[in-house]
Amino acid sequence: MDIVVCVKTNPDLQMVRVKNREAVVEAVPYKLGDLDKNALETAIQLRDAAGGTITAVSVAEGNRKIRETIKEALAMGADSAAVVDDPALAGADPAAVAAVLAAAVKKLPGCDLVLFGEGSTDNYSGQVGPRVAELLGVPQVGFARKVEAVDGAVRCERSMDEMIETLEVALPAAVTVVSEINEPRIPSLMHIMKAKSKPVEEWTLADLGVDAGAVAARREIVSNLAEEQDRKHVLFEGSAAEQADAFVNALIKEGVLGR
Amino acid sequence: MEKVECIVVGGGLAGLSAAYGLADAGVEVMVLERGDYSGAKNVTGGRLYASPIRSFYPELWEEAPFERAVARELVTMLGDGAQTTIEVASDRFTADPPQSYTVLRARFDQWLAEKVGEKGGMVVPNMKVDALLREEGRIIGIRAGEDEIGADVVIVAEGVLRLLSSEAGLAAEPVDRDHALGFKEVIELPPGVIEDRWHLNPGEGAAQLFLGNVTDGMLGGGFLYTNKESISLGVVVGMKAMRERAEKAKPQDASESYQLLDRFKALPQIRPLVAGGTVAEYSAHAIPEGGIAAVPKLAGDGYLMAGDAAGLALNALITVRGMDFAIASGYYAAEAVKAAKARADFSAAGLAGYEASLRGSFVLKDLQTASQIPAFMENPRLFTHYPRAVSRLLEQIYTVGPGPTPGLFKTAWGGIRRDFMNTGTVKDAWSARRI
Numbered sequence A: 001m002d003i004v005v006c007v008k009t010n011p012d013l014q015m016v017r018v019k020n021r022e023a024v025v026e027a028v029p030y031k032l033g034d035l036d037k038n039a040l041e042t043a044i045q046l047r048d049a050a051g052g053t054i055t056a057v058s059v060a061e062g063n064r065k066i067r068e069t070i071k072e073a074l075a076m077g078a079d080s081a082a083v084v085d086d087p088a089l090a091g092a093d094p095a096a097v098a099a100v101l102a103a104a105v106k107k108l109p110g111c112d113l114v115l116f117g118e119g120s121t122d123n124y125s126g127q128v129g130p131r132v133a134e135l136l137g138v139p140q141v142g143f144a145r146k147v148e149a150v151d152g153a154v155r156c157e158r159s160m161d162e163m164i165e166t167l168e169v170a171l172p173a174a175v176t177v178v179s180e181i182n183e184p185r186i187p188s189l190m191h192i193m194k195a196k197s198k199p200v201e202e203w204t205l206a207d208l209g210v211d212a213g214a215v216a217a218r219r220e221i222v223s224n225l226a227e228e229q230d231r232k233h234v235l236f237e238g239s240a241a242e243q244a245d246a247f248v249n250a251l252i253k254e255g256v257l258g259r
Numbered sequence B: 001m002e003k004v005e006c007i008v009v010g011g012g013l014a015g016l017s018a019a020y021g022l023a024d025a026g027v028e029v030m031v032l033e034r035g036d037y038s039g040a041k042n043v044t045g046g047r048l049y050a051s052p053i054r055s056f057y058p059e060l061w062e063e064a065p066f067e068r069a070v071a072r073e074l075v076t077m078l079g080d081g082a083q084t085t086i087e088v089a090s091d092r093f094t095a096d097p098p099q100s101y102t103v104l105r106a107r108f109d110q111w112l113a114e115k116v117g118e119k120g121g122m123v124v125p126n127m128k129v130d131a132l133l134r135e136e137g138r139i140i141g142i143r144a145g146e147d148e149i150g151a152d153v154v155i156v157a158e159g160v161l162r163l164l165s166s167e168a169g170l171a172a173e174p175v176d177r178d179h180a181l182g183f184k185e186v187i188e189l190p191p192g193v194i195e196d197r198w199h200l201n202p203g204e205g206a207a208q209l210f211l212g213n214v215t216d217g218m219l220g221g222g223f224l225y226t227n228k229e230s231i232s233l234g235v236v237v238g239m240k241a242m243r244e245r246a247e248k249a250k251p252q253d254a255s256e257s258y259q260l261l262d263r264f265k266a267l268p269q270i271r272p273l274v275a276g277g278t279v280a281e282y283s284a285h286a287i288p289e290g291g292i293a294a295v296p297k298l299a300g301d302g303y304l305m306a307g308d309a310a311g312l313a314l315n316a317l318i319t320v321r322g323m324d325f326a327i328a329s330g331y332y333a334a335e336a337v338k339a340a341k342a343r344a345d346f347s348a349a350g351l352a353g354y355e356a357s358l359r360g361s362f363v364l365k366d367l368q369t370a371s372q373i374p375a376f377m378e379n380p381r382l383f384t385h386y387p388r389a390v391s392r393l394l395e396q397i398y399t400v401g402p403g404p405t406p407g408l409f410k411t412a413w414g415g416i417r418r419d420f421m422n423t424g425t426v427k428d429a430w431s432a433r434r435i
């Protein structure tokens, strides 16, 4: 099975601080998205069980450092990679990224399965997977927590509140995965070294035959602020034991404890 | 065993500087850094002296992410309820190019790691080296997790604790006498507030050191550096003094060393400097202060030691230097490896150029010049008596009481006689002649 995994580079969220309700991303390192790693791990397990190849594909958004990220994907186990970088992508929105990814998938020699994380670690729009499936005209399964290869198809499981749904979808198809699906491997030094010699294709929009106008942002982010939380400012008085009791009671009353 | 030409252990300033020089010369180099990224685990006070290193990699410093060029130097002596600050400002400190800059390592080291990558070097974060591989007295590579990787030469730039090099027998285990411990907070303040508080032109910075009522009489002091949008505030204490204090203290008086910074921040002289700030970062880290006597063997068969791992740092009371030494030793390590590669000789003899160039440079020369400083600084009067005495003397000169005021000279002379004309001071002055 030849698999394409679409990956994105994200700021390391643990390092992002919020100042005046806005995220400070200056000097924050970028890394492969968490859910993208789950998708890649899924691909590696499918390939190792059934053979085939894995290509990691990434689209540069703004000035993000995708080349480092793509190395991470190669070190984990992708066989090759393709990155699309173009000045026209500076303000790319999810629709534009999906259009470029779909074009990239088409340009690759063969692809049976396209895998995504259910959303990106930073913006979490969750749009790109379904959009690419639509553009490629292939069936899509979202939020898979298990993916198995069966003859000419994949069998996916996803949890729907009260039940577990099992779907079988003929290839080619697109699947987005959730974080419970697996524990992504941490590449060893040897794998990191070997990744250096794996092939990486570099494409511009022209190489993909995508028109710069087609990736102009149709969405404008008006504001992106951290949630403002009202604090209750309750002060408990009395002995330590009384304070603890009052505190626990307050938490129960708020429904935080003992639900 | 998989093999590369050069492995650098530790992606701090020493390791990255070495890797940059090597990658630039086309040597296959791989930096292994245990932190999530370069800069994640690195602590400094805050000021990099750029003048000593400007001639190495001149293209880099043009675009380096410095915080502020230091225009004002302040030393504050904290006495009992009185303090004296000496402030020096000079156009020449910031004349093009400025002699020193404040820096934040999270940003600075990450940037340098990126530069190494651009030159074709490989920087691998999240990669802890577990051992240096030794065969017949020669370092032949490293072990990280399951993987053993060979190298013609290993540059050991693992920082002050030098766990790997002491384990491999390349250097003695660090001892407390040769080290200090630093505690530091980065406190965010708006740039305008910083410029007002330290009387700075936009973009300029201040460096302020504190002696006296900071370390409870132990060897050490406080520091403050202004960054673009924050200040770095910290306390440094000698490890030996700290241990001795802990051994002597009655349990009920035992105070934890990390509390020194909280107490420092709470001093009435410091409070207004940090007022309104938000603590963004806290860190603690050891500092080599043993001087030249504590520098281990710098090279041997298949390896070189650079930066803090080699004890290359200097606390000369008023100037604190380690980052420029780290960058310089990395530079000379790269030069030595290039020369060794040209002769295909990575033995101790083939790498001997390293120590020779450090001896010929400011690194070992300045450490040699300052060789008496570590012993001089063991004198507790430096951290108790003098800051107090200077402040008391000047306080009296400035005091106008209810009754008649004695003449200026009489006041001054009285103070000098009381606090400075005694055998202790004579002895201290005598021992200071060689620093």
Ligand SMILES: Cc1cc2nc3c(=O)[nH]c(=O)nc-3n(C[C@H](O)[C@H](O)[C@H](O)COP(=O)(O)OP(=O)(O)OC[C@H]3O[C@@H](n4cnc5c(N)ncnc54)[C@H](O)[C@@H]3O)c2cc1C
Binding pocket: B009, B010, B011, B012, B013, B014, B015, B032, B033, B034, B035, B038, B039, B041, B042, B043, B044, B045, B046, B047, B048, B049, B127, B128, B129, B130, B157, B158, B159, B160, B164, B181, B182, B183, B184, B234, B236, B285, B286, B287, B306, B307, B308, B309, B312, B313, B320, B321, B322, B323, B324, B326
């Ligand atoms: C509180 C304080 C104040 C200071 N003030 C100043 C100042 O104002 N000016 C100045 O010039 N100097 C100052 N110094 C000294 C200066 O910070 C150091 O000399 C300098 O950081 C040394 O750089 P280095 O690259 O040798 O070590 P480090 O920056 O410590 O780098 C060592 C690196 O090795 C990595 N490492 C360690 N072990 C392993 C392993 N097993 N595997 C993989 N990676 C490993 C570490 O994660 C680290 O990134 C100060 C130091 C402190 C602590």
